Amino acid sequence: MEGFFRHFLSLYRPLITSMNELLSPFELSYSLWQVIYYVKKNGPSTLVDISTYYEVEKPTITRRVHRLEELQIVKQIPGTDRREKIIQLTEAGEEMYQVCRKRITDLEKSIVEGISMEEQSVILQVLPKIRENILTKEGRNNEQA
Structure with a gap:
């Protein structure tokens, strides 16, 4: 099935661009949304959990989390190990998730139309x-x- 990956990868950039445009009014990007989505789906999470799931380096997730903290979407909570950073959504983060989730669902519906x-x-x-x-x-x- 020659060309499968070329076709598959040709979806990536337009999809990420659409997601970034959809999220930009909230000062978010798709990469920030990934962290929000993970924490919403899995509850309070460590940076290692998130970086392992998305297969990206921990410093990358750390930068994303810092940005989300600045936006007051996530906050640190105490864990059993002081060296381990655990984050959860704030109340504002929960509200942001609901608004963005609806818009993303609408985008998904339009993309699979037909x-x-x-x-x-x-x-x-x-x-x-x-x-x-x-x-x-x-x-x-x-x-x-």
């Missing part, structure tokens, strides 16, 4: 399998979808 539910279901089944194959090939299988 694609049948059956086709959408196949995509949702196939993409995690491709990710798993890539991670297994690289010798790191982090059961994350």
Whole structure:
């Protein structure tokens, strides 16, 4: 199936651009949204948890978290180990999540317009399998979808 990755990767930049445009009125970007989404989905989280999940370096997540702290979207909470930074959403962060989540859902609906539910279901089944194959090939299988 020659050209699969070229087609797949051609979606990335326009999608990220759309997400950044959607989030910019809130002083957010897609990379900041990833942290918000992770903490909302998983509850109070360490920077290591987030960096491992997204497979990015911890300093990258640290910079994102600092920015979200400046925006008062996340805050640090005490943990059992003082060296470990645990963050959670603030009340403003919870509200921001709800507003942005609705806008992102609307964007998702517009993007899949004209694609049948059956086709959408196949995509949702196939993409995690491709990710798993890539991670297994690289010798790191982090059961994350």
